[in-house]
Every structure is written in structure tokens, then in C-alpha cells.
Amino acid sequence: MTEPLPRGRWTHGELPASIRLGPGTLLSGDHALRRFRSGLADAVEVGSNTTLDGVHLALGESARLVIGDWCHLSSVMLLSEEEIRIGSYVAIGWNTAIADTDFHPIAPALRQADAIACSPIGAGRARPPAVSRPVVIADDVWIGPCTTILKGVHIGPGAVIEAGSLVTTHIPAGSHVMGNPARILDA
Secondary structure, rough: OOOOOOOOEEOOOOOOOOOOOOOOOOOOOOEEEEEEEEOOOOOEEOOOOEEEEOEEEEEEEOEEEEEEEOOOOOOOOOEEEEEEEEOOOOOOOOOEEEOEOOOOOOOHHHHHHHHHOOHHOOOOOOOOOEEEOOOOOOOOEEEOOOOOEOOOOEOOOEEEEOOOOOEEEOOOOOOOHHHHHEEEOOO
16 A cells, blocks of 8 residues: 555545545444544555544554455444554454554553552653554454454464454464454364
């Protein structure tokens, strides 16, 4: 996607200039951009003929989202502080969450400092940094409903992720996985 894409449709008015939807692409949902904060000029690029139905784009200040052609995402939460890349011909079922960060530090003292910074008594304190790593979902992937995909995961082409799975590690191409944590059934 090197050339700017023509704008697709959003069902709730004018899109920010940093969101580019390809021809035939639809973004719908009352709360799709409620937590969209990315300041990047090319924050979101979506290819052609993709449906983002009820998808929630929770992108931080320097987050980027790239989605290919002919994808279907239904009631999916995309939570990013860095980058999420989704290939073409990908289907993602309802109530799935994909996050490239924990959104808070893991160490107890830093978690407490983060909670204070986010609270009314924080008085503008800076939040401690949280670890983030890009999520990459290759072409021709099917992800069942109620799946969670966490930071740093790369899902190879043609993989199938069964409903309700928790994916915390890389998934090889053509794999069939399920469970919490997700485990490979066959490849």
C-alpha cells in the first residue's frame, strides 16, 4: 500500500484525514473512533472491499493500523500503542481483542505509579512506559470469536485460530490452534 487509498465509507460522518479506507471498504459502529488518539498522518490504512463492522479502533498517540483487502472484522477491538498489521482475506470473529501492549507496566511498583498517574490525584504525572511489540496477522487467516491475541504475536498465512483462544506466541503458517493458552492442533 504505497499509494494513498481512495476513501471508503464510514457510517457516522467525516473520517479523520489520517484514516484511509480503500474502495468498497466500510467502517461502521457508534464507538469506532471513541478512543482513536493517533497523531500519525497515516495512522490507519485499510485496503479495498473490507468490512469493519462494529470494530473499535483504540489507537494511542503513535499507533498505526494496516489492514489488507477483502477482510471481515465483526465487533473486534484493536488496541494499539505501536502497530497492528492484518493481511488480506482475513476473517476475525466477534468479541475478539488484539493488543500490541499491556497498556501498563508489569512490575508492581511501576504499576502502582501508573495507577496513580491515571487517577484524579495524579495531577498530570507522566505514566511509566509500558512494553509494546507489533502484532502481525498474515494473509488468509481465520480467527474465531472471543479470541485474544497479545503483543508481539505473528500469525502465519493460512492459520486457523479456534474460538476463545488466547494467543501469546507465534503461530506457524497453516497451523490450526485452540485453547488458553493456544496450542497447535496440527500444521
